[in-house]
Amino acid sequence: xxxxxNILKIFKRSLIVTVISLVLLGLVIxxxxxxxxxxxxxxxxxxxQININGKIYGSYLLAQAFNRSYFFQPRPSAINxxxxxxxxxxxSPNTNASINQTLKNLNQFEQMNKNVSISQIPGEMIMxxxxxxxxxxxxxxxxxxxxxxxQSIINLSASRNVTLTLTAVNQFLYMEINSTxxxxxxxxxxxYVNVMYLDVGIINLLIKEGVIKQSSFD
Amino acid sequence: MSSTxxxxxxxxxxxxxxxxxxxxxxxIALYLAILSFFGYLIAPYIKKIYTGENTKxxxxxxxxxxxxxxxxxxxxxxxxxxxxxxxxLIIFNFVAGAVxxxxxxxxxYFFRAPGQSVMSPSLAFNTIVSFLTNTNLQHYSSPSVLTxxxxxIVIIGLMFISAGTGxxxxxxxVRGIMNDDKKLGNFFHDFLVAIFDLILPLSLIATVLLIIVxxxxxxxxxxxxxxxxxxxxxxxxxxxxxxxxxxxxxGTNGGGFYGANAGYPFENPNWISNxxxxxxxxxxxxxxxxxxxxxxxxRKFGMMIYGVIMALFVFSALMTFFGEIAGIPAMANLGxxxxxxxxxxxxxxxxxxxxxxxxxATLTSTGAANSALIDYTPAGILGVxxxxxxxxxxxxVGTGVLNIFTYVIFTVFLISLMVGKLPEIMSLKVSSKEIKxxxxxxxxxxxxxxxxxxxxxxxxxxxxxxxxxxKPDQITQLLYEFASAASNNGSEMGGxxxxxAFFNIMDGIIILLGRYPIIGFQLVIAQSFxxxxxxxxxxxxxxxxxxxxxxxxxxTMILLGLLSFFPILAVGxxxxxxxxxxxxxxxxxx
Numbered sequence: 001x002x003x004x005x006n007i008l009k010i011f012k013r014s015l016i017v018t019v020i021s022l023v024l025l026g027l028v029i030x031x032x033x034x035x036x037x038x039x040x041x042x043x044x045x046x047x048x049q050i051n052i053n054g055k056i057y058g059s060y061l062l063a064q065a066f067n068r069s070y071f072f073q074p075r076p077s078a079i080n081x082x083x084x085x086x087x088x089x090x091x092s093p094n095t096n097a098s099i100n101q102t103l104k105n106l107n108q109f110e111q112m113n114k115n116v117s118i119s120q121i122p123g124e125m126i127m128x129x130x131x132x133x134x135x136x137x138x139x140x141x142x143x144x145x146x147x148x149x150x151q152s153i154i155n156l157s158a159s160r161n162v163t164l165t166l167t168a169v170n171q172f173l174y175m176e177i178n179s180t181x182x183x184x185x186x187x188x189x190x191x192y193v194n195v196m197y198l199d200v201g202i203i204n205l206l207i208k209e210g211v212i213k214q215s216s217f218d
Numbered sequence: 219m220s221s222t223x224x225x226x227x228x229x230x231x232x233x234x235x236x237x238x239x240x241x242x243x244x245x246i247a248l249y250l251a252i253l254s255f256f257g258y259l260i261a262p263y264i265k266k267i268y269t270g271e272n273t274k275x276x277x278x279x280x281x282x283x284x285x286x287x288x289x290x291x292x293x294x295x296x297x298x299x300x301x302x303x304x305x306x307l308i309i310f311n312f313v314a315g316a317v318x319x320x321x322x323x324x325x326x327y328f329f330r331a332p333g334q335s336v337m338s339p340s341l342a343f344n345t346i347v348s349f350l351t352n353t354n355l356q357h358y359s360s361p362s363v364l365t366x367x368x369x370x371i372v373i374i375g376l377m378f379i380s381a382g383t384g385x386x387x388x389x390x391x392v393r394g395i396m397n398d399d400k401k402l403g404n405f406f407h408d409f410l411v412a413i414f415d416l417i418l419p420l421s422l423i424a425t426v427l428l429i430i431v432x433x434x435x436x437x438x439x440x441x442x443x444x445x446x447x448x449x450x451x452x453x454x455x456x457x458x459x460x461x462x463x464x465x466x467x468x469g470t471n472g473g474g475f476y477g478a479n480a481g482y483p484f485e486n487p488n489w490i491s492n493x494x495x496x497x498x499x500x501x502x503x504x505x506x507x508x509x510x511x512x513x514x515x516x517r518k519f520g521m522m523i524y525g526v527i528m529a530l531f532v533f534s535a536l537m538t539f540f541g542e543i544a545g546i547p548a549m550a551n552l553g554x555x556x557x558x559x560x561x562x563x564x565x566x567x568x569x570x571x572x573x574x575x576x577x578x579a580t581l582t583s584t585g586a587a588n589s590a591l592i593d594y595t596p597a598g599i600l601g602v603x604x605x606x607x608x609x610x611x612x613x614x615v616g617t618g619v620l621n622i623f624t625y626v627i628f629t630v631f632l633i634s635l636m637v638g639k640l641p642e643i644m645s646l647k648v649s650s651k652e653i654k655x656x657x658x659x660x661x662x663x664x665x666x667x668x669x670x671x672x673x674x675x676x677x678x679x680x681x682x683x684x685x686x687x688x689k690p691d692q693i694t695q696l697l698y699e700f701a702s703a704a705s706n707n708g709s710e711m712g713g714x715x716x717x718x719a720f721f722n723i724m725d726g727i728i729i730l731l732g733r734y735p736i737i738g739f740q741l742v743i744a745q746s747f748x749x750x751x752x753x754x755x756x757x758x759x760x761x762x763x764x765x766x767x768x769x770x771x772x773x774t775m776i777l778l779g780l781l782s783f784f785p786i787l788a789v790g791x792x793x794x795x796x797x798x799x800x801x802x803x804x805x806x807x808x
Contacts (some may be wrong), residue, residue, distance in 0.1 A: 049443075
């Protein structure tokens with residue numbers, strides 16, 4: 001029989017080991033790790049921030065809504081790209097709600113990208129992601145969007161009296177896409193590109209060519 | 219189209235990029251090979267911890283362990299039998315739970331930023347219980363309700379404590395089988411050894427690798443950004459994300475920093491981080507299996523269990539993968555380039571790596587997810603669900619070895635009845651006591667799932683009204699919720715309002731019943747073995763390391779685990795599956 005005195009002793013030991021574990025393993029070690037990480041590898045430890053001329057616009061890892069036709073569009077979001085949250089669509093894919101939502105996204109994509117054959121649209125482009133902030137789209141999707149993006153950039157710059165040739169813009173966009181394309185797994189994975197990188201590239205181009213001032217992105 | 223990346227490769231490169239089914243199967247096979255390799259690599263190290271030999275790290279960790287023991291008044295040479303060991307385990311967990319519970323409730327008055335919401339007591343109870351027991355079912359949408367101090371002390375701290383407790387239990391269990399001195403050991407010493415020799419070093423390695431890949435790890439709690447075309451600044455919650463990820467996976471915990479868990483790009487930005495996470499939540503469970511064989515001087519036995527677990531792993535992963543890549547016919551008929559069910563999955567990870575992650579997370583008791591399980595197809599969710607029904611066959615840190623061993627004892631009993639030989643394990647006689655307690659531990663699991671399920675479905679139409687999806691999906695979601703709680707997995711499917719007082723407390727109780735009584739039963743078995751002296755081998759019994767025993771073990775697991783749930787599966791995922799593929803006669807009635 002275990003006596004009460006021993007039980008109390010176990011309680012005392014438990015309390016001390018608990019407090020030491022919680023403070024040491026929970027607070028001290030993670031905070032120390034984070035402190036070192038911030039100093040040694042500031043880029044990735046701080047969340048791959050998008051910094052344009054000293055202003056933090058977000059993270060390359062989290063998609064934002066780019067409601068302009070001269071930007072590449074990220075995947076649809078179930079949380080409307082709310083940066084403080086994360087969330088997937090509510091319903092199983094075999095429900096009507098889910099099928100209707102996909103159909104709605106499909107129509108939206110078709111409307112935005114005229115002259116695209118429907119059978120070419122990859123599923124990722126019209127299905128919501130898990131986080132709602134997926135910054136990546138499949139390479140095939142980026143190529144589909146490229147025609148619209150290039151044309152819109154030309155139209156925009158023409159309206160601001162800047163001359164950009166379609167060939168030059170196309171060349172720039174294809175170079176951006178091809179140089180940032182990654183695979184989901186070496187050799188066996190499919191290719192994808194990061195929309196945030198592409199769009200920040202476009203922003204930098206527009207600022208450099210004098211089409212738009214940085215302040216208009218605020 | 220001008221030069222594209224895809225067409226620049228040779229025939230095979232193009233073939234693999236375009237043929238997602240073949241590539242997916244290869245990726246899954248590679249994942250399994252890599253995680254097995256790392257498990258095998260760490261096995262001799264875990265074996266040394268099991269047998270009490272000096273590990274390479276002992277030189278550095280022993281002073282730390284010694285200091286903590288001195289502060290707490292623990293004498294490591296003082297060893298206990300079942301009663302003393304189990305009481306220490308329970309009291310320690312109770313104290314850790316109580317301390318963190320009050321911390322969570324009361325620290326709101328000290329550290330909370332203005333405007334941040336406070337957890338309700340039932341939610342705090344659920345959260346503490348679930349993190350204390352290695353379950354990590356999250357009924358809150360982190361990190362908005364937790365401060366930096368909450369996240370680090372309560373969440374990360376409990377992740378270490380629960381993993382250490384589980385591993386300590388397995389150390390006692392192995393000791394019980396190996397020794398015959400009627401003692402299981404000293405819980406506090408085992409706990410500290412598990413933490414400092416195994417769990418902490420591995421989780422630090424995982425953390426560093428994840429930081430390199432791009433997971434944030436900072437000492438502040440928000441990144442203030444000016445979103446494009448937004449007028450107001452927005453705070454993106456951050457904190458020690460990589461540190462949390464490290465112990466979350468190494469300790470098979472599974473509670474994520476963000477609501478979307480490993481599907482959130484900060485937690486899992488690309489395939490490298492995905493692979494690191496899958497390897498880190500399988501490394502200790504798989505290593506422990508090999509180590510068990512090595513510690514008991516029966517490597518064949520370890521290989522046999524590994525084989526059985528791998529068979530289940532392959533089945534679960536491929537079932538999930540094919541379910542997801544086939545998708546839903548109604549969706550595929552919309553006319554676009556479907557390519558599988560991408561709803562609730564991240565582009566950078568893809569279907570195959572989401573499938574292996576999801577099935578690995580439910581096979582171990584990790585419960586992390588890199589894709590939204592609510593958006594899985596019925597066939598896909600079946601592949602993820604069935605390991606939960608088998609009570610996580612690969613198991614969590616430590617508890618995996620215990621769970622498998624109860625299945626082994628039960629199978630030994632069944633076979634010896636069939637062929638008329640003496641039931642023996644490692645030349646230790648298996649008597650009625652061990653069989654009785656292994657049966658208790660096997661039966662507890664289905665009971666604590668089915669009874670609450672019946673209560674909810676039959677008695678509470680009000681609760682059922684909070685469901686968003688249709689009937690078969692509701693049943694799948696309830697089954698998933700309770701199975702996840704009972705097997706201490708913590709994988710969350712959702713689909714209804716889980717954060718209500720009823721579900722918080724109900725799940726909390728299921729989680730507690732799924733953790734401590736089962737560890738208790740298993741340690742009773744260990745104690746019973748600890749009193750037995752090994753006999754000389756006469757060759758009178760069957761070889762428990764053989765292929766045929768493995769086959770029997772496999773089917774016993776399927777029979778015991780799955781058949782108890784077959785009726786529920788039939789009206790849940792199987793019905794939905796048949797419905798979406800129009801396989802049912804009169805399916806229009808549903």
